[in-house]
Structure formats: C-alpha cells, structure tokens
Amino acid sequence: xxxxxxxxxxxxxxxxxxxxxxxxxxxxxxxxxxxxxxxxxxxxxxxxxxxxxxxxxxxxxxxxxxxxxxxxxxxxxxxxxxxxxxxxxxxxxxxxxxxxxxxxxxxxxxxxxxxxxxxxxxxxxxxxxxxxxxxxxxxxxxxxxxxxxxxxxxxxxxxxxxxxxxxxxxxxxxxxxxxxxxxxxxxxxxxxxxxxxxxxxxxxxxxxxxxxxxxxxxxxxxxxxxxxxxxxxxxxxxxxxxxxxxxxxxxxxxxxxxxxxxxxxxxxxxxxxxxxxxxxxxxxxxxxxxxx
Amino acid sequence: xxxxxxxxxxxxxxxxxxxxxxxxxxxxxxxxxxxxxxxxxxxxxxxxxxxxxxxxxxxxxxxxxxxxxxxxxxxxxxxxxxxxxxxxxxxxxxxxxxxxxxxxxxxxxxxxxxxxxxxxxxxxxxxxxxxxxxxxxxxxxxxxxxxxxxxxxxxxxxxxxxxxxxxxxxxxxxxxxxxxxxxxxxxxxxxxxxxxxxxxxxxxxxxxxxxxxxxxxxxxxxxxxxxxxxxxxxxxxxxxxxxxxxxxxxxxxxxxxxxxxxxxxxxxxxxxxxxxxxxxxxxxxxxxxxxxxxxxxxxxxxxxxxxxxxxxxxxxxxxxxxxxxxxxxxxxxxxxxxx
Numbered sequence: 001x002x003x004x005x006x007x008x009x010x011x012x013x014x015x016x017x018x019x020x021x022x023x024x025x026x027x028x029x030x031x032x033x034x035x036x037x038x039x040x041x042x043x044x045x046x047x048x049x050x051x052x053x054x055x056x057x058x059x060x061x062x063x064x065x066x067x068x069x070x071x072x073x074x075x076x077x078x079x080x081x082x083x084x085x086x087x088x089x090x091x092x093x094x095x096x097x098x099x100x101x102x103x104x105x106x107x108x109x110x111x112x113x114x115x116x117x118x119x120x121x122x123x124x125x126x127x128x129x130x131x132x133x134x135x136x137x138x139x140x141x142x143x144x145x146x147x148x149x150x151x152x153x154x155x156x157x158x159x160x161x162x163x164x165x166x167x168x169x170x171x172x173x174x175x176x177x178x179x180x181x182x183x184x185x186x187x188x189x190x191x192x193x194x195x196x197x198x199x200x201x202x203x204x205x206x207x208x209x210x211x212x213x214x215x216x217x218x219x220x221x222x223x224x225x226x227x228x229x230x231x232x233x234x235x236x237x238x239x240x241x242x243x244x245x246x247x248x249x250x251x252x253x254x255x256x257x258x259x260x261x262x263x264x265x266x267x268x269x270x271x272x273x274x275x276x277x278x279x280x281x282x283x284x285x286x287x288x289x290x291x292x
Numbered sequence: 293x294x295x296x297x298x299x300x301x302x303x304x305x306x307x308x309x310x311x312x313x314x315x316x317x318x319x320x321x322x323x324x325x326x327x328x329x330x331x332x333x334x335x336x337x338x339x340x341x342x343x344x345x346x347x348x349x350x351x352x353x354x355x356x357x358x359x360x361x362x363x364x365x366x367x368x369x370x371x372x373x374x375x376x377x378x379x380x381x382x383x384x385x386x387x388x389x390x391x392x393x394x395x396x397x398x399x400x401x402x403x404x405x406x407x408x409x410x411x412x413x414x415x416x417x418x419x420x421x422x423x424x425x426x427x428x429x430x431x432x433x434x435x436x437x438x439x440x441x442x443x444x445x446x447x448x449x450x451x452x453x454x455x456x457x458x459x460x461x462x463x464x465x466x467x468x469x470x471x472x473x474x475x476x477x478x479x480x481x482x483x484x485x486x487x488x489x490x491x492x493x494x495x496x497x498x499x500x501x502x503x504x505x506x507x508x509x510x511x512x513x514x515x516x517x518x519x520x521x522x523x524x525x526x527x528x529x530x531x532x533x534x535x536x537x538x539x540x541x542x543x544x545x546x547x548x549x550x551x552x553x554x555x556x557x558x559x560x561x562x563x564x565x566x567x568x569x570x571x572x573x574x575x576x577x578x579x580x581x582x583x584x585x586x587x588x589x590x591x592x593x594x595x596x597x598x599x600x601x602x603x604x605x606x607x608x609x610x611x612x613x614x615x616x617x618x619x620x621x622x623x624x625x626x627x628x629x630x631x
Contacts, residue, residue: 052461052462052507052508054461054506054507054508056486056507056511057458057461057486057505057506057507058458058503058504058505058506058507059458059459059461059506059507060507061507125520129524133524138526140480140521140524140525140528141520141521141523141524141525142510142520142521142524142525224510224521225485225510225511225512225517226508226509226510226511227508228508236480236510236521246485246511246512249385249389249513250385250386250388250389250485250486250487250513251385251386251388251389251392251486251487
C-alpha cells in the first residue's frame with residue numbers, strides 16, 4: 001500500500017522521463033513530415049548522386065554529396081588529430097602518471113571541453129589558418145584543414161576521458177600477470193591493457209565522431225560556406241550543419257522548396273548520428289562482457 | 293552516453309571542482325552585491341541630457357542590409373552619446389531578411405541596399421504596416437581580387453555576366469575561359485548571399501535579372517566574411533560595398549569596371565557623378581508608421597538625417613547633397629505629421 005504522496009512523486013518522475021522520449025519522438029516526427037514533402041518532389045537518386053548542391057539559386061541542384069564530403073572531410077581530419085593525442089593522454093594518465101599529476105591535468109582537460117565552440121571557430125579562422133598558410137601553399141582562408149584540426153582539439157577531452165575510464169576498468173590482475181611475465185610498462189600498457197579496453201576505446205572514438213559530425217560553429221566560421229565536392233583539405237567546404245545555419249539565418253519562405261532542404265539535410269544528419277550512437281551502444285553491450 | 297551528455301558530464305565535474313567551493317561562492321556573492329549596489333546608485337534621474345533636450349527612454353530595433361549597417365551603426369553610436377537612455381540595436385540579416393521582419397512588424401527600421409520589392413510591399417499592406425522610404429547615401433559595388441592577383445586590372449560588365457550568370461554554374465571555372473590572356477587556374481568566387489540587397493542589385497545590374505546567379509560560390513550576407521575570404525585566397529574574385537574595400541585596402545586589390553565607356557574605378561567622385569555604372573546605387577532606410585509615432589524613433593531619424601552628411605563619408609560611403617538630406621527630412625516630418 002503506497003502512500004499518495006509516494007505515488008504522486010512516482011508519477012512526476014515517470015512523466016519527466018516521458019518528456020525526453022516525447023521530445024525525441026517529436027523531433028523525429030517533424031524531420032520526417034517536413035522532408036516527406038522534399039522527397040516527394042526530388043527523386044532519391046538525385047539527392048544521393050547529384051554532385052552539386054545549389055537549392056537557393058537559379059539552377060537548382062539537390063545532390064547531398066558535396067555537403068556529405070564536407071562533413072566527412074572535416075570529421076576525418078578531426079579524428080586524425082584527436083585519436084593519437086586522446087589515447088596517449090589516456091594511457092599516460094591511467095598507467096604512468098602519479099595521483100597529483102592526474103588531479104591537476106584532468107580538470108584542465110575538461111576545460112578544453114568547456115570552451116564555447118564559437119570561440120574555437122574564431123580561433124581556427126584567425127590563428128590556425130594564418131599559421132598554416134605560412135607553410136602550406138594554396139591554403140585558402142576558409143579551408144577544411146584548420147577547421148578539422150581545431151575540431152580535433154575540441155574532441156580530445158571526449159576521447160581521452162572515456163578511454164581513460166575504459167582503461168581504468170581493466171582488472172589489475174591482467175597487468176600483474178603481464179609484469180609477472182617480464183614485460184616492461186610500455187609493453188604492458190600497449191600490448192595488454194589497451195587491447196583489453198578496446199571496446200571502451202572504440203565507443204569513445206565513435207562518440208568523438210558523432211560529436212564532430214554534429215559540430216556546427218567551428219565549421220560554419222572556419223571551413224567555408226560553399227558546397228564543394230572535393231577531398232582536398234586546403235579548399236573551403238560546407239558541412240551539412242553549416243548549410244542548415246546558412247539557410248536558417250537567411251530569408252527563405254516557409255514551406256518553399258528551399259525551406260524543405262533544411263529538413264532533408266537535417267534528417268540525413270540525424271540518421272548518421274543516430275546510427276553512430278546506436279553502434280556505440282551495441283558495441284558496448286556486446287563486447288564489454290568478454291573482459292570482465 | 294551521447295556526445296552532448298558527455299560534454300555536460302565533464303562540465304559538471306569541472307563545475308563541482310571549482311564553483312562549489314565555499315570560498316568561491318563567497319567571492320561570487322561579493323561581486324553580486326557590488327553590482328547591485330552600483331547599478332542602484334548611479335542612475336541619473338534628471339529629466340534632461342546635456343544638450344537640454346528631454347531625455348528619452350526606449351528601444352529601437354533595426355535590422356537589414358549589411359551594406360547600410362556601417363552607416364546606421366555609426367549614427368546609432370553618436371545617438372547613444374546624446375540619448376543614453378535609448379537602446380538601439382542593429383542587426384545584419386540582409387535586406388531581404390530585414391524586410392521579412394519589417395513586414396511582420398518585428399523591427400522598427402529596415403536598412404535596405406535596394407528598394408522594397410512589390411511582394412514585400414504587399415506583405416506590409418496585408419499586415420497594415422505603413423512605411424516610409426528614406427534615401428540615406430550612395431554606394432558603389434567594388435569588384436575585388438586578392439593582392440597576389442597580378443593578371444587582372446580591369447573587367448568588363450560582359451565578362452562579369454559570363455562569370456556570374458546561372459549558365460556558368462559548373463561550367464565556367466577558370467580565369468582563361470573569361471580572358472585567354474589570364475592563367476588557366478580555377479577562380480573562387482565570393483559574393484552576397486540571397487537575402488542580401490547587394491545580391492539582388494548585383495544580379496540585376498550584371499546578369500540582367502534580379503536574383504539570377506550561379507550557385508557555386510561562397511555566399512554570405514556578412515561582407516566581413518567575404519573580405520576574409522578574398523584576402524586569403526590567391527584566386528579569389530568577389531564583390532561587396534565599396535566601404536568594405538576602403539576598410540581593408542591593404543589586403544585587397546580593386547578592379548576597374550568597364551561598361552563600354554571605359555574602365556572606371558569606384559571612388560567618391562565616380563559614384564557621385566554616375567560614371568561608375570552600373571554598379572552604383574542609392575541605399576535606404578525604411579521606417580514603419582507605428583514606430584515613427586514614438587518619440588525616440590522620431591528623434592533617431594531626425595538625428596540620422598541631420599548628421600548623415602558628416603557621418604556617411606566617415607564610414608566610406610557617398611553622402612547625398614545637403615538639399616537632398618533636407619528634402620528627406622521634410623518627407624519624414626510630413627509622414628509623422630509634425631510639419
């Protein structure tokens with residue numbers, strides 16, 4: 001027999017949980033219903049295979065490929081920057097560093113994560129690009145490289161923090177067995193502990209990717225505003241997120257074709273991040289048991 | 293954990309490590325008390341400012357063209373010295389973006405680098421918004437290239453059309469396609485975005501039809517973005533208001549435009565006497581009748597027209613003649629019924 005006050009609190013808490021579910025459903029509903037109108041007019045093959053994205057101008061092309069390569073290029077550069085640093089920092093903090101060092105460095109890493117992304121974007125445009133221009137020929141003001149590098153710096157805390165938690169969770173017995181076999185600290189760290197924590201590290205990487213894919217401000221400021229189908233990182237590109245910002249800040253009519261392109265781009269982005277989050281959840285669930 | 297969730301988690305850990313410490317909270321309290329006390333103490337509650345005019349209070353919302361923005365912002369800055377109680381905010385959504393808000397009654401004044409279109413006019417009428425158009429200055433559109441561009445000094449309107457017309461999209465990509473003497477390298481275009489009045493004006497003057505342009509260029513309603521782009525890219529070609537070129541002279545190279553009567557560089561003289569054609573144009577502000585009934589808006593517009601002759605050249609634009617400003621002032625006074 002529950003008291004009424006207990007029941008009321010239970011209902012309130014349940015409804016709070018419910019609100020998050022409802023919000024997600026609401027977002028999915030809006031995305032699907034608005035892009036329905038888009039896909040009714042533009043055939044899916046055009047959307048997926050056309051090499052130009054110019055829905056706002058006279059000659060309209062609706063190929064998502066330039067925006068996809070923009071997102072893809074900046075994300076890959078971000079990963080290449082963040083992955084080595086993130087994992088090395090994680091290994092050092094978990095295997096080598098003493099308690100005092102950990103206590104100082106960990107909060108500082110978290111500061112990197114707390115810097116507003118618009119500041120990162122500005123930093124990329126005004127500091128990183130001129131610096132890179134001194135030794136890379138043909139680097140334009142808006143380019144994928146600076147934006148990618150700065151995004152990498154931004155996701156280092158994500159990768160290092162989660163990887164470190166994964167490394168920490170590896171049982172001590174594995175390390176001790178390795179030392180018992182005569183391995184050095186380095187060999188233990190990279191040949192035993194890191195492979196043992198690989199599922200957690202993989203999850204950290206995937207979340208880092210998801211963060212980079214959804215990043216808007218850094219790329220809108222530093223990577224450019226022209227959809228460009230290229231793999232050359234020195235050129236300006238536009239990502240899906242930057243396009244959505246560009247159109248939303250402008251002057252398109254509600255319910256026009258240009259308006260619907262926002263939702264088509266949005267649903268593509270949503271599908272990607274949704275898939276990434278689900279893959280990471282599945283990996284965590286499936287592989288975590290093996291090493292516990 | 294989702295990426296946003298993880299960011300929050302890290303922020304919360306940081307927050308707890310620093311902001312939750314008691315000494316920090318005492319510090320914050322001390323700052324808060326100081327702020328509250330100082331804001332209570334220093335309000336000047338006398339009824340007149342130093343010029344002897346009555347002190348006004350209120351908000352004025354301005355939005356619209358990034359071309360007209362420097363003029364309006366310069367006027368607003370001077371106005372704030374005179375009337376610190378009036379809060380003037382100036383946005384940069386582009387002429388078209390500004391007219392959207394104007395038509396819904398969300399802003400009081402719209403900066404416009406082109407006259408209002410008939411569709412925008414109908415929307416205003418449908419929402420019962422009467423407005424007044426006031427000419428405030430002349431502007432020239434500068435065609436610019438990167439400082440390292442050694443091959444171009446002048447361009448004809450025909451060549452500009454060949455570069456910017458819709459048919460050029462995806463096909464006209466290299467300098468030598470325009471002029472065989474130029475190198476066989478890809479050019480990168482920078483220009484106004486579709487919400488920009490500059491875009492409407494440029495396409496009408498160069499391509500022949502307003503809004504008709506190729507789509508594969510870096511489009512932005514913010515001219516500063518275009519300045520950044522052109523100054524950092526050797527193969528860049530862009531267009532924006534002359535004032536933005538004047539501000540960034542050392543990073544950009546000006547190109548003369550030939551419309552059949554000879555190559556003309558934009559300058560105060562050539563725009564004023566009309567020889568820099570077709571890329572010179574008047575720029576406007578539009579004010580709603582509802583807004584102009586408010587004392588602070590009346591005061592602002594009067595201030596604008598009275599001081600434009602001196603402020604406009606300061607920011608790199610071409611002022612109208614004193615008689616023309618007087619005529620605009622009279623027009624405004626008749627509009628508000630104070631003549």
